[in-house]
Amino acid sequence: MSRVRVLVGTRKGAFVLTSDGKRTSWGVSGPHFAGWEIFHLKGSPADPNRIYASQSSSWFGQVIQRSNDGGETWETVGNEFAYDGDAGTHQWYDGTPHPWEFARVWHLEPSRTDPDSVYAGVEDAALFHSRDGGHTWQELNGLRGHGSGPHWQPGAGGMCLHTILVDPQDPARIFTAISSAGAFRSDDAGKTWRPINRGLVSEQIPDPTAEVGHCVHRIAQHPSRPNVLFMQKHWDVMRSDDAGDTWHEVSGDLPSDFGFPIDVHAHEPDTIYVVPIKSDSEHYVPEGKLRVYRSRSGGNEWEALTNGLPQKDCYVNILRDAMAVDSLDPCGVYFGTSGGQVYVSADAGDHWSAIVRDLPPVLSVEVQTLP
Amino acid sequence: MIRVVLPPNLRTLAHVGDEVKLEVAEPITQRSALDALEARFPMLRGTIRDHATKKRRAYVRFFACAEDLSHESPDAPLPDAVVCGAEPFVILGALAGG
Secondary structure, eight states, X not given: OOEEEEEEEETTEEEEEEEETTOSSOEEEEEESTTSEEEEEEEOSSOTTOEXXXXXXTTTEEEEEEESSTTSSOEEOOOOOOOSSOOOEEEOTTSSEEEOOOOEEEEEEEOSSOTTOEEEEEETTEEEEESSTTSSOEEOTTTGGGSOGGGOOOBTTBSEEEEEEEOTTOTTOEEEEEETTEEEEESSTTSSOEEOOTTOOOTTSSSTTOSSOOOEEEEEEOTTOTTOEEEEESBOEEEESSTTSSXXXXXXXXXXXXXXXXXXXXXXXXXXXXXXXXXXXXXXXXXXXXXXXXXSSSSSSOEEEOTTSOOXXXXXXXXXXXXXXXXXXXXXXEEEOTTSOEEEESSTTSSOEEEESOOSOEEEEEEEEEO | OEEEEOOHHHHHHHTOOSEEEEOOOXXXXXXXXXXXXXXXXXXXXXXXXXXXXXXXXXTEEEEXXXXXXXXXXXXXXXXXXHHTTSXXXXXXXXXXXX
């Protein structure tokens, strides 16, 4: 029977949650790297025992950990993220030029085919690539250097590159998203990039339809249909049917279209999930009710999924990397909260239960489906 | 042989106890002590000082003999009591948080 392994990054360490395919009884291991912020962990699709983890600290900087045995043991690999050439400047919060400074790795995206190949999205926003299992990292400098970089500006959480999608049918096509610069696409394996933000409207920036400057929170894609992208923007849930060339809003009847994560059902490319958050000044769920919203029509029409989730006095947030789906049938959906709960639905969102309730605030959730 | 005390987060990273002993070639300075520490524990590279500039990270402090040496030159000799092993060279995270 298949198994699942849930990789949870928190403010104070990493946790590994394991279950068989029923997803009702769970083992919990951790905290790994106790006391450190674990922004993200992700396993290699090519070798599920290979897992990469981003470990960081405001005091002691960035560490990259790697496991070759499914998270049982770990080794440190390379942690030197040097911007290529003259790093230059981006805009600071007050609009003045500010030198590009590496702060941390937000997201690790292992290759689908090579366990030693992994991308890293970092703050201040840039994309790095390792071809040697994380020992050394090289910046793909065409992203910062394509022209608009000096005009990028950080959001409240820092100027982070948080989303990396490699087209499963064309590995030379890569999508990234940056808060708050927007979405970008490369069609030549990361050498050159262009902004793909046409159709986004952000009232929080001087020109609401500017080419860059949008606070994109997350982009999701179904592997069978890589030209269809779903986006949770700061405000607005968006959809593109042409690989990001144009976007249109699909927020529809959501109670709030502010939020962070968005994900796609493993077997139904038009079934998508978001967790509405009340507002950008109130980072918690509306009305004290924790509700995942599911659309089975690729957006616009949404249903609240509440069975098993707290429906009163709940004021948690769900961060952009803290939702994932497994590939079992029925599809499992997972998310973690700022209150330390990790929830699972083993039936595509119809029923939910907490795997754990009292972890440190959850930063990221990834799932591996294992034979 | 000098003694170096690491902060808890770096002890777990380096898989060591609260104090490590290091052979350091003279002259024994912050720089030579940290070079020796990073040579023996490569996973600590980048966590105490910047990879490229070798500057102390902003929230890291160096204490010894009840003195804050954080702002001393990295090439200044460490106190005799540290050099002879009577007192440890203490690396710690600056007080912060709430």
